[in-house]
Amino acid sequence: MSVTEGVRPAVHAGALTDDEVAAIRSEFPILAEPGLVYLDSGATSQKPRAVLDAELRYLEHANAAVHRGAHLLGSEATDRFEDARATVAAFIGAAEDEIVWTSSATAALNTVAYAIGNASAGRGGSEADRFRLRQGDEIVVTELEHHANLIPWQELAARTGATLRWIPVDDAGALRMDEAARIIGPATRVLAFSHVSNVLGAVNPVEELVALARAVGAVTVLDACQSVPHLPVDVAALGVDLAAFSGHKMLGPTGIGVLYGRRAVLDALPPFLTGGSMITTVTMEHAEYLPAPQRFEAGTQPVSQAIGLGEAVRYLERVGMPRVAAHEAELGARLAAGLAATDGVRLLGPAPGAPRIGLAAFVVEGVHAHDVGQFLDDRGIEVRVGHHCAQPLHRRLGITASTRASAAVHTTRDEVDALLEGVRNAVAFFGVRS
Incomplete structure (x- = not known):
């Protein structure tokens, strides 16, 4: 039986519990890679075993x-x-x-x-x-x-x-x-x-x-x-x-x-x-x-x-989209609040407390997004860097590139906190002054 069959689909629309997220994560083979913090689901999501098996069974x-x-x-x-x-x-x-x-x-x-x-x-x-x-x-x-x-x-x-x-x-x-x-x-x-x-x-x-x-x-x-x-x-x-x-x-x-x-x-x-x-x-x-x-x-x-x-x-x-949305909204709020509170970091988009999905892009002042991404990657934190195929928007915001973290149903609060700690360390490493 799939682990997600034990996750109540929408009896209540609250965010997923830590135990539920852990059960979901166990169904994604790639997430078993040691030290991997995958925060690039906005670009490409990871696949649960059920999806991999369904395609293979057909073939x-x-x-x-x-x-x-x-x-x-x-x-x-x-x-x-x-x-x-x-x-x-x-x-x-x-x-x-x-x-x-x-x-x-x-x-x-x-x-x-x-x-x-x-x-x-x-x-x-x-x-x-x-x-x-x-x-x-x-x-x-x-x-x-x-x-x-x-x-x-x-x-x-x-x-x-x-x-x-x-x-x-x-x-x-x-x-x-x-x-x-x-x-x-x-x-x-x-x-x-x-x-x-x-x-x-x-x-x-x-x-x-x-x-x-x-x-x-x-x-x-x-x-x-x-x-x-x-x-x-x-x-x-x-x-x-x-x-x-x-x-x-x-x-x-x-x-x-x-x-x-x-x-x-x-x-x-x-x-x-x-x-x-x-x-x-x-x-x-x-x-x-x-x-x-x-x-x-x-x-x-x-x-x-x-x-x-x-x-x-x-x-x-099986997870329930209301619960997916609630879980990811909580992660998005956590991302936004943590980034906005970090000296030398500019959060893009809605201010903390405003509605957003589990995605946040940001700029470390004076540091190119590629350097920020490499710093995080060296610590096992996978994010997206660049203009995210939205050059006119970046130009309007007065920047050429940004760093983006994006969550999915399997993302944990600890992973968001690891990203925030990584950003704070990047600020210190590059000597950013607010």
Whole structure:
């Protein structure tokens, strides 16, 4: 029996106890490495044994092409593949046919941008009219976006003649919602924004942004990479049209991403990648496409990865997402308070006491983030350093790079304290003066 089967899933939504976290940690083989303090789950999460075993079982006992073979093995592979889709859909409050498999969240966001571009080129028929971009139309993003939710929109604007605009942030990195209300207007056709900043850990006001977009008929695209693994997320309740997240940030395999789209939106958008498995009829002059989600799943699919992601979702459900969120919020608060109280350290994002997920980025004044990261790495503390694929945000905050610590369901309070002690030692080692 899995240890997590003994963790009560959501009888109460309090943070996990030390004993529960210890039981969870025992299911992650890599965490048995001596001296390892892994605080880089925001980049890539570690995998529990259940996920590793699920992918291996499929490869050993059911490996076959899905939706193609008429033989027993092909049927078994297809059943497992589609069961994973149903599991992921239920996890985020979506229908099964609203979940598209991609290779990553980056691929999911590019799929949307290129599909809108194809609609803008006249593909897709009358149903795609609402997505067509022309000169004078506007695409709105925010100043804190990950590059994966910025560059595709830059490219789409360049291809279509639309104008790219962005909602600025204030000195603390919070979205200027007064500016959002001014910028989102009749010319806005697309609003793309992140649910949680991958640098600041702050949760953005999704409902308020969606309301602004709906008032002008704009399509909403949500980068949910840092929210789905850490918070209970219901995409239908949020009201977004499309959303993207990745498997490798939520205890699942690499090479698998998810594009959620409301059924009416996905069926109206023309496909991006074309080829086998996404068509009904093909002649030498013309092709007819399947409805969503298959119309966006051309070619060989990431089957074992999807199955692994389905198992990762079941793992998180056994713990209970309200408890995951409460545990990581406590760790985030501990990180923020400890960093803010350290002389010579600048905490980025929400001040201590303000809501954040279990993630905090910081700057040791006068010391490059790479040097801070190396100092911590020498002590077994694994963190992320650099601009975290968010150069415009770092530029707005007046820095070139930062150090980021990010927690997961298996992170302990002692690990957070080890990070804080490591930062204090780094301040002393580099002779930082406040």
